[in-house]
Amino acid sequence: MSTPNDLYYTENHEWISLDGEEGVVGITEHAQEELGDIVYVELPTVDEGLDQFEEFGVIESVKAVSDVFTPVSCVVTEINESLMDQPELINEDPYGDGWLIKVELKDKSELDELMDSNEYKTFLEGE
Amino acid sequence: MKKTSLYDEHLNLGAKIINFGSWQMPVQYSGIIEEHKAVRNAAGLFDASHMGEVLISGKDALNLVQRLITNDASQMKAGKVIYSPMCYEDGGIVDDLLVYKLENDQYMMVVNASNTTKDLRWINKNAELFENVDVVDKSEYYALIALQGPLSLQIISSIMDEGMDKGISDLKYYSFVKTEVNGIDAIVSRTGYTGELGFEIYLEKGKAAPVWSMLLEAGNKKGLKPAGLGARDTLRLEKAMCLYGNDIDETTNPLEADLAWTVELSKEDFNGKKELEKVKEAGIDRKLVGFVMSERGIPRHGYEVKVEGKVVGEVTSGSYSPSLDRNIGLAYIDKEYTSIGRKIDISIRKRDVNAKIVEKPFI
Numbered sequence: 497m498s499t500p501n502d503l504y505y506t507e508n509h510e511w512i513s514l515d516g517e518e519g520v521v522g523i524t525e526h527a528q529e530e531l532g533d534i535v536y537v538e539l540p541t542v543d544e545g546l547d548q549f550e551e552f553g554v555i556e557s558v559k560a561v562s563d564v565f566t567p568v569s570c571v572v573t574e575i576n577e578s579l580m581d582q583p584e585l586i587n588e589d590p591y592g593d594g595w596l597i598k599v600e601l602k603d604k605s606e607l608d609e610l611m612d613s614n615e616y617k618t619f620l621e622g623e
Numbered sequence: 624m625k626k627t628s629l630y631d632e633h634l635n636l637g638a639k640i641i642n643f644g645s646w647q648m649p650v651q652y653s654g655i656i657e658e659h660k661a662v663r664n665a666a667g668l669f670d671a672s673h674m675g676e677v678l679i680s681g682k683d684a685l686n687l688v689q690r691l692i693t694n695d696a697s698q699m700k701a702g703k704v705i706y707s708p709m710c711y712e713d714g715g716i717v718d719d720l721l722v723y724k725l726e727n728d729q730y731m732m733v734v735n736a737s738n739t740t741k742d743l744r745w746i747n748k749n750a751e752l753f754e755n756v757d758v759v760d761k762s763e764y765y766a767l768i769a770l771q772g773p774l775s776l777q778i779i780s781s782i783m784d785e786g787m788d789k790g791i792s793d794l795k796y797y798s799f800v801k802t803e804v805n806g807i808d809a810i811v812s813r814t815g816y817t818g819e820l821g822f823e824i825y826l827e828k829g830k831a832a833p834v835w836s837m838l839l840e841a842g843n844k845k846g847l848k849p850a851g852l853g854a855r856d857t858l859r860l861e862k863a864m865c866l867y868g869n870d871i872d873e874t875t876n877p878l879e880a881d882l883a884w885t886v887e888l889s890k891e892d893f894n895g896k897k898e899l900e901k902v903k904e905a906g907i908d909r910k911l912v913g914f915v916m917s918e919r920g921i922p923r924h925g926y927e928v929k930v931e932g933k934v935v936g937e938v939t940s941g942s943y944s945p946s947l948d949r950n951i952g953l954a955y956i957d958k959e960y961t962s963i964g965r966k967i968d969i970s971i972r973k974r975d976v977n978a979k980i981v982e983k984p985f986i
């Protein structure tokens with residue numbers, strides 16, 4: 497199960513990467529595998545403000561409906577439009593082309609509440 | 624939790640296992656969409672061993688069957704299968720099932736796994752009304768393998784001895800033969816839950832694994848894939864076949880479920896007859912219809928159906944349809960709003976999303 501080193505992880509299986517002030521949010525390899533074939537994605541609008549761990553969207557596979565939560569308090573700066581027609585990108589490349597939203601972080605210290613790659617790996621083993 | 628005799632095969636094939644009622648069943652192997660398409664274009668292999676089998680025999684076997692089901696079994700010849708709801712006195716559906724006429728005075732009912740205990744209670748209760756009838760639960764005896772898809776005949780024939788395969792290729796829809804599959808005694812019927820050409824193979828539990836493996840191997844080069852409960856659900860939904868617990872249950876009757884073709888009101892007394900006659904005379908209040916989403920969104924069981932902001936029904940099944948690449952569903956809707964082509968709204972997470980009533984089946 498891939499869990500890249502440079503990401504922060506939540507217990508709900510989202511990840512966030514950081515590039516300066518901008519974060520990119522998606523779901524983990526484990527999450528996409530648990531969901532199975534993803535066929536529908538609902539994302540917030542740009543400029544929407546979100547609190548940490550607030551629900552920001554919905555991912556549906558053939559069988560399941562799953563809410564996604566933002567790892568940090570933020571403002572949405574961009575959504576991944578290509579997921580509207582190709583939701584399967586999340587299955588194919590959850591840490592790359594299957595990203596969900598780009599955000600501007602409100603408080604970087606919230607990242608301390610998230611897991612690093614090793615912690616997330618241990619968390620998965622315990623699930 | 625119960626496991627079928629093919630459980631280890633599923634694990635070896637990398638299946639994702641879920642709890643389904645009291646059973647641990649494969650929900651998918653390679654992926655629901657891939658498995659779904661394999662069944663439509665080539666073939667798929669399903670473990671349906673969780674289904675219940677109830678043997679009804681004796682001089683009063685037909686009388687009991689006729690009392691239990693809404694369809695008419697009196698004209699069946701040995702070797703025939705019929706589909707029927709089984710109702711309570713109030714017309715609510717206990718279960719939907721297949722009746723196999725094994726021979727004169729001997730029938731096998733194949734019932735939904737999650738209903739087996741309840742069904743047996745109901746069947747036994749009704750059996751008390753007759754003198755010469757035996758009800759035996761054979762669910763623990765039989766494994767059930769379903770081979771479904773346009774190439775299923777080729778594949779099953781390839782593992783049958785010469786002579787035996789003839790019986791299979793001559794088999795008409797909803798007929799069965801007692802035969803041997805690779806030397807193993809089996810009941811093979813041309814039935815299934817996918818709407819494709821297909822066969823259901825009943826075998827003694829301990830002998831199912833080799834037949835399963837042989838079918839997989841025989842079909843491998845032809846595009847056969849093992850398929851799980853996930854694909855089973857999307858396949859049956861595209862053909863608008865009812866799923867007990869979703870589209871029909873004790874609170875729905877066969878007439879509103881659009882199963883009037885399985886209700887033979889002219890036959891002698893049967894459970895639910897009086898109520899169903901009343902329903903027929905008064906006309907149904909609501910009807911199970913098929914609809915396709917016109918906008919983005921996937922309908923799911925329990926979502927409200929609206930017309931001009933008013934709730935007029937409820938979704939019973941809904942999914943992405945791999946064959947159509949659209950989102951489809953079944954819903955009970957107040958009768959006056961059920962015309963084909965009518966625009967309806969499905970309430971998805973508090974948002975009204977446009978949909979349209981269409982003819983069933985979807986494909």
